[in-house]
Amino acid sequence: MPDKRTTVEEVVGELRDGMTIGIGGWGSRRKPMALVRALCRSSVKDLTIVSYGGPDVGLLCATGKVRKVVFAFVSLDSIPLEPHFRNARQAGTVDALELDEGMFLLGLQAAAWRVPFLPTRVGLGSDVVARQDEIRTVMSPYADPETGAAAELVAMPALRLDVALVHQNRADAAGNAQFLGPDLYFDDLMCQAAKQAFVTCERIVDTDDLLKEGSHHTLRISRLWTDGVVETPNGAHFTSCAPDYERDEAFQRGYAAGAKSPEAWAEWRSAWLDLDEDGYQQKVTSG
Amino acid sequence: MTTPTIDVRRADVCCVAIAECFRGDGEIVANPIGTIPRIGGLLARLSFEPDLVMTDGEAMFTNADGAVEAWNPYRTMFDVVWSGRRHVIMGGSQIDPYGNQNFAAIGDMKKPKAQLLGFRGAPGNTINNVTSYWIPNHGPRVFVEGVDVVTGVGFDRAEAAGAAATRYHGLRYVVTNLAVLDFEQPHHRMRLRSVHPGVTVDDVVQATGFELVVPAEVPTSRLPTDEELALLERLDPQGARFEEVPGG
Numbered sequence: 001m002p003d004k005r006t007t008v009e010e011v012v013g014e015l016r017d018g019m020t021i022g023i024g025g026w027g028s029r030r031k032p033m034a035l036v037r038a039l040c041r042s043s044v045k046d047l048t049i050v051s052y053g054g055p056d057v058g059l060l061c062a063t064g065k066v067r068k069v070v071f072a073f074v075s076l077d078s079i080p081l082e083p084h085f086r087n088a089r090q091a092g093t094v095d096a097l098e099l100d101e102g103m104f105l106l107g108l109q110a111a112a113w114r115v116p117f118l119p120t121r122v123g124l125g126s127d128v129v130a131r132q133d134e135i136r137t138v139m140s141p142y143a144d145p146e147t148g149a150a151a152e153l154v155a156m157p158a159l160r161l162d163v164a165l166v167h168q169n170r171a172d173a174a175g176n177a178q179f180l181g182p183d184l185y186f187d188d189l190m191c192q193a194a195k196q197a198f199v200t201c202e203r204i205v206d207t208d209d210l211l212k213e214g215s216h217h218t219l220r221i222s223r224l225w226t227d228g229v230v231e232t233p234n235g236a237h238f239t240s241c242a243p244d245y246e247r248d249e250a251f252q253r254g255y256a257a258g259a260k261s262p263e264a265w266a267e268w269r270s271a272w273l274d275l276d277e278d279g280y281q282q283k284v285t286s287g
Numbered sequence: 288m289t290t291p292t293i294d295v296r297r298a299d300v301c302c303v304a305i306a307e308c309f310r311g312d313g314e315i316v317a318n319p320i321g322t323i324p325r326i327g328g329l330l331a332r333l334s335f336e337p338d339l340v341m342t343d344g345e346a347m348f349t350n351a352d353g354a355v356e357a358w359n360p361y362r363t364m365f366d367v368v369w370s371g372r373r374h375v376i377m378g379g380s381q382i383d384p385y386g387n388q389n390f391a392a393i394g395d396m397k398k399p400k401a402q403l404l405g406f407r408g409a410p411g412n413t414i415n416n417v418t419s420y421w422i423p424n425h426g427p428r429v430f431v432e433g434v435d436v437v438t439g440v441g442f443d444r445a446e447a448a449g450a451a452a453t454r455y456h457g458l459r460y461v462v463t464n465l466a467v468l469d470f471e472q473p474h475h476r477m478r479l480r481s482v483h484p485g486v487t488v489d490d491v492v493q494a495t496g497f498e499l500v501v502p503a504e505v506p507t508s509r510l511p512t513d514e515e516l517a518l519l520e521r522l523d524p525q526g527a528r529f530e531e532v533p534g535g
Contacts, residue, residue: 089402182345182346184362186362
């Protein structure tokens, strides 16, 4: 089996200006924050970020990495509106493609299955379709069995990703990854929709040990879909990574308060972004 | 039903009005979002709709005793929504006479004056399963002639989008801190269904930024029974429901 172990720096080294990057997790839950922090410190820019958005989107917007966000929401969960993302949207500094949460899943699925779109009822009648030229409709080639008429449906376009970044609880060196929490979210689809996928995890374990902490049902991302794996303990901090740890709510409140003014942001940034991942984790631990 | 013997507070009336939204729903997912909606949904299941399926707020279906019944991660929830086996109660920053709802943004969605939640699941919910709304702050800035962004689809927009849009579309009730409203009109224009105790029809008309359909006789929203008040105390001993409506 291949050995795909790598580092946060090497993963970020694979990223280029203008790429479309999918980020796993959901809201402020199991985000690959070690990679996001490293990306914030890098020189990469003009990114299109595809995410069930949380502080990943907020941080990348606040550090000027983002040209466009593809989103259905950007939320910190316990703080419903992501304040850094709001600042960027209200200042007009990032473009958007807004989607329904389910359309988002269909877009990733279409990319994974290598088809240009998937048909759905979702979006009909709403401004997702009416006010965004990127989302179009299609006439069903089949007559409805009940009405006899052909239906107009939304053609959700494939969300093709250059790179996917996801965080899992465990993985092996070959890039088989395991989630132990209540929800996989759409991390598997993110990997399948991407040309290259990188997994960070709390702990890299021997392949023989993958079934020690969870049943085979938790092994949802196989090495077929991954190109690199990085051990980043506490790497989802300050988002939740159940059952390894919950969200650091006090830290998140401080992060959100950093959106209140340019001065507050400069202070937060210098305290928590202008240091490497080891330094960050030591500082978090020492409180 | 018995008449309550103690003073009933507005939040309790709202919880009962939410519970009533689910009457007759049977074995579907009741997905009420918000403090009062959640309590109202649980109240319905504990009293007159025992077959309702509800989540633990995350990835599990749990029964009335808190036992896990099934795993329902987000991906499975979309299967539920798109099958129609669900009644959701959502919030809204704006809602119009035909039930178009907005919680995405105020102003131009391309460069919003205020960025709000985004579309979340509103387009898919409204086009696939039964939807009701909970508005804890009934006022003319929420009940508007036209919403800035259509996230949840109203009757007129569904009709304009064609047969695939109307097929499973169905808005049922709008419950607010003042009243219950519905769309049971030939053209599905919002109608005053009942006013909460202590609220007049004129109070609701004044708090609504468009012309409501007001029947000649407007009943008063029903009071909780003693049994329901006891259940509400059991479901919400800390009184979180009183924090969600002005004046409790």
